[in-house]
Amino acid sequence: MTGKFATLSGDANVKAVLGPTNTGKTHLAIERLCAHSSGAIGFPLRLLAREVYDKVCAIKGPKEVALITGEERIEPPGARWLLCTVEAMPRDTEERAFVALDEVQLAADRERGHIFTDRLLNARGREETMLLGSSTMEPMIRSLLPEAGITTRPRFSTLRHAGAAKLSRLPPRSAIVAFSAEQVYAVAEMLRRFRGGAAVVMGALSPQTRNAQVALFQSGEVDYIVATDAIGMGLNLDVSHVAFAGLSKFDGVRQRRLTPAEMAQIAGRAGRHQKDGTFGTLSGGGRDVAFTDEEVYAIEEHRFAPISHLFWRDGDPRHDNLDTLIADLEAKPGEPGLVPAPEAIDLGVLKRLAEEPEIAAGVTSPALVARFWDVCSLPDFRQLGIENHARFVARLWQDLRSGDLGSDYVAARIAELDKPDGDIDTLQGRIAAIRSWAYICQRPDWVLAKEEMAARARAAEARLSDALHGRLTERFVNRRTAVLMKTMGKDANLLRVELAEDGAVSVEGEVIGHLDGFRFVVDARTGHDDRKLLLAAAERHMPELLAQKAGHLIASQFGELTIERGEILRGEQVVAVLREGKAIAAPRIELARELAALAPVQRTQLAEALDLWLARELAPLAPLTKLEEAARDPAAGSEVRALLLSVIAGRGVIARERTGLAQVPQERRRELRKLGVTIGALDIFVPALLKPAPRKLLRAIGADRRFLREDMASVIPGGQKLPAGYRHAGKQAIRVDMAEKLFRAAHESRGSGRKRFIVDAALGTSMGLAPGSFVRLMREAGFRKIPAPVLPEGAFGPPQPDLWEWRAPRKDQPAARKPEAAPREGNAFAALADLMR
Numbered sequence: 001m002t003g004k005f006a007t008l009s010g011d012a013n014v015k016a017v018l019g020p021t022n023t024g025k026t027h028l029a030i031e032r033l034c035a036h037s038s039g040a041i042g043f044p045l046r047l048l049a050r051e052v053y054d055k056v057c058a059i060k061g062p063k064e065v066a067l068i069t070g071e072e073r074i075e076p077p078g079a080r081w082l083l084c085t086v087e088a089m090p091r092d093t094e095e096r097a098f099v100a101l102d103e104v105q106l107a108a109d110r111e112r113g114h115i116f117t118d119r120l121l122n123a124r125g126r127e128e129t130m131l132l133g134s135s136t137m138e139p140m141i142r143s144l145l146p147e148a149g150i151t152t153r154p155r156f157s158t159l160r161h162a163g164a165a166k167l168s169r170l171p172p173r174s175a176i177v178a179f180s181a182e183q184v185y186a187v188a189e190m191l192r193r194f195r196g197g198a199a200v201v202m203g204a205l206s207p208q209t210r211n212a213q214v215a216l217f218q219s220g221e222v223d224y225i226v227a228t229d230a231i232g233m234g235l236n237l238d239v240s241h242v243a244f245a246g247l248s249k250f251d252g253v254r255q256r257r258l259t260p261a262e263m264a265q266i267a268g269r270a271g272r273h274q275k276d277g278t279f280g281t282l283s284g285g286g287r288d289v290a291f292t293d294e295e296v297y298a299i300e301e302h303r304f305a306p307i308s309h310l311f312w313r314d315g316d317p318r319h320d321n322l323d324t325l326i327a328d329l330e331a332k333p334g335e336p337g338l339v340p341a342p343e344a345i346d347l348g349v350l351k352r353l354a355e356e357p358e359i360a361a362g363v364t365s366p367a368l369v370a371r372f373w374d375v376c377s378l379p380d381f382r383q384l385g386i387e388n389h390a391r392f393v394a395r396l397w398q399d400l401r402s403g404d405l406g407s408d409y410v411a412a413r414i415a416e417l418d419k420p421d422g423d424i425d426t427l428q429g430r431i432a433a434i435r436s437w438a439y440i441c442q443r444p445d446w447v448l449a450k451e452e453m454a455a456r457a458r459a460a461e462a463r464l465s466d467a468l469h470g471r472l473t474e475r476f477v478n479r480r481t482a483v484l485m486k487t488m489g490k491d492a493n494l495l496r497v498e499l500a501e502d503g504a505v506s507v508e509g510e511v512i513g514h515l516d517g518f519r520f521v522v523d524a525r526t527g528h529d530d531r532k533l534l535l536a537a538a539e540r541h542m543p544e545l546l547a548q549k550a551g552h553l554i555a556s557q558f559g560e561l562t563i564e565r566g567e568i569l570r571g572e573q574v575v576a577v578l579r580e581g582k583a584i585a586a587p588r589i590e591l592a593r594e595l596a597a598l599a600p601v602q603r604t605q606l607a608e609a610l611d612l613w614l615a616r617e618l619a620p621l622a623p624l625t626k627l628e629e630a631a632r633d634p635a636a637g638s639e640v641r642a643l644l645l646s647v648i649a650g651r652g653v654i655a656r657e658r659t660g661l662a663q664v665p666q667e668r669r670r671e672l673r674k675l676g677v678t679i680g681a682l683d684i685f686v687p688a689l690l691k692p693a694p695r696k697l698l699r700a701i702g703a704d705r706r707f708l709r710e711d712m713a714s715v716i717p718g719g720q721k722l723p724a725g726y727r728h729a730g731k732q733a734i735r736v737d738m739a740e741k742l743f744r745a746a747h748e749s750r751g752s753g754r755k756r757f758i759v760d761a762a763l764g765t766s767m768g769l770a771p772g773s774f775v776r777l778m779r780e781a782g783f784r785k786i787p788a789p790v791l792p793e794g795a796f797g798p799p800q801p802d803l804w805e806w807r808a809p810r811k812d813q814p815a816a817r818k819p820e821a822a823p824r825e826g827n828a829f830a831a832l833a834d835l836m837r
Helices: 002-008 025-035 046-060 104-108 113-122 135-144 181-195 207-218 260-267 293-301 322-329 345-354 366-376 386-400 407-417 424-442 450-476 479-487 528-557 593-597 600-617 619-631 638-649 666-674 692-700 736-750 762-767 771-780 828-836
Strands: 014-018 039-043 065-068 081-085 098-101 128-133 149-152 159-165 174-177 199-201 224-227 241-244 248-250 255-257 277-282 310-312 338-340 497-499 504-507 510-516 519-522 562-564 567-570 573-583 586-591 653-655 683-685 715-717 726-729 732-735 783-786 803-806
Touching (some): 014 135, 025 039, 025 098, 039 046, 046 065, 046 081, 046 207, 098 113, 104 113, 104 128, 104 135, 104 310, 113 310, 128 135, 135 149, 159 293, 181 224, 181 450, 199 207, 199 450, 207 450, 322 366, 345 386, 366 386, 407 424, 407 450, 424 450, 562 692, 600 619, 619 638, 638 653, 638 666, 638 683, 683 736, 726 736, 726 771, 732 736, 736 762, 736 803, 762 771, 771 783
Parallel strands (some): 014 128, 014 149, 039 081, 065 081, 098 128, 159 277, 174 224, 174 241, 199 224, 241 277, 310 338
Antiparallel strands (some): 248 255, 504 510, 510 519, 562 567, 567 573, 573 586, 715 732, 726 732, 783 803
């Protein structure tokens, strides 16, 4: 047996990169693979191999990259980079410049460990070999590969224990891990009732179904995923918390408690890259469903007992005859740290069929022994056990012993399984069976028309996987509850609530009931468990529902409504008059006299509908409402309230000198800014109220009788009567917020303490201000232009720029009173004035 371990020395080009989950090991391997002229990586899962294949294809191009798994082979001629499952990884890796093996700690796994051990000992790259896995493998690597270099990588994020929690109290973006299909289904059913559902991931699912379920979770359609321990390897999820529904599992031999390393592999799914994660258990599961202090410490600190042995089986047995083959497969290793692998199902099937004389008698040559061993190595996708799987293999061997399988026969077997009807268990069974035929069709010498049959098998698996995903989603996802649970507690204005013409009410596309008049009625198909939730959602959204109902009601009875001159109009007909209310932005509605003939109930309903409609229409005046609420708050202080009342009286803009700003302490002015009030050089204003929509509304409801500029342009021609929100600038007028922008730009040019400085007039020009208007405007804010001297006659060179000076205007003071006109001469008042002088 010494030849079996010839590669244990001379491994200076082997590098082991070890560490817990979320350390970027796989990403590093992809980078190294792409840096070499050729290479191969072996992965523990077909799903992970496919994911990395897509990434490398995006870098190198699909013609240069191959995917090799048991059920799928995409091998362009001359492909230089291979992404494989470990079982399907070619043995002639020396031809590749780079070789990597992922999750090498699986060499200690009872079922597949011997395959990983064989690759660990024998798979080598011409220039570089990389082993990726847990730090628990370090002692074994040092023992078996003493010349290998070992690098340990820390986890990018922290992992903390969060204790036990009820299923109904789990935070969003949680993964719940169970260890049987029955427990997975039970947890998913409860989440459907409490949280709208969950995605389901189990090892028995096909990769396509697993991808679809993961996408359901990753997209945010559901906030929970329930999985077996298959989640612990190869799935990169946006999970913030992992909850264990149990801490023991059946390992094929006995029911046992998970080791701390296995717990950490699963818990490590929480938190990705720089995002921290937590782990815990579901409460109510008994004393055994709780972490010990030692286990919590080990998981949080990533400290685990090292792996003491690896399972080994001869990876290149002799094929002289069946007895020699079985003897080599049962041989014991001759190296410390390696132990014989437990009997895998392929060896069990081989031994079972070798006992049948009619089969053994036909396996006479080394070529037939090798072919027979390949057939016995067919994976037991259907989990039938040795006896049942051996019968399937025996039937397959009968067909293959004399040649290839006919394409008609294979197509008929695939067609028998390609039926997307049935329940979850039925579809899972068909997918497992079709995976067996996909594996068979990938063998190079088993099936005629191999490419066509392989394509048919993949297509059938895709259709069955889609059907299974649909069944899982239908059973374990209540989309209506999921939508409502995700949005309860959020701002109702952020939700898409719709009212159909027939009165049906839907939230985010899901019908939850209908409006009967102005009363909400829950959907008749709703179960008892969902009724409270839907009633709560309806109550939360009732104002918006009634507003939509009012819109439909008004549209059907009055047509399109408008607000003009303090009235609500339908065309030229007055529907209601707006009277002064408690706030400027909340006028009181008084129905028109023509509607007095309506019944009291109808009038009340119509008035309520109009109130809701008007509140929605006046939404652009929310900043003004905010000021009014602050002005009524005694905590604001008298100075701030007085200033706010001045701004409100000016409908959002007022000259600074008229506000009494000097009475407001500096520290209280921050409160004004939080309310959206800008304290400018010449004006105090609310920028949000200078837009066209609020200005039009103020005039339409009768709250501002001043001249209105429809487009609220930055600069307009001047005149004796200016629109609201503008101030004079020579022969032009400028909107006050634009004027403030010019003043601030000038102060920035002035810097700190400079007496004379340069002001760039280009900003004013870009707004449309003429040079003279710009100078007049700047003078109002205390800026004085000092024209540059003219170049002497005959002198050449660029003209000097104009300079400016600034002197603080007497702002914050009452405007100077105009001098009183002198009394005209010739009357008693004039004489009295002379005496006083």
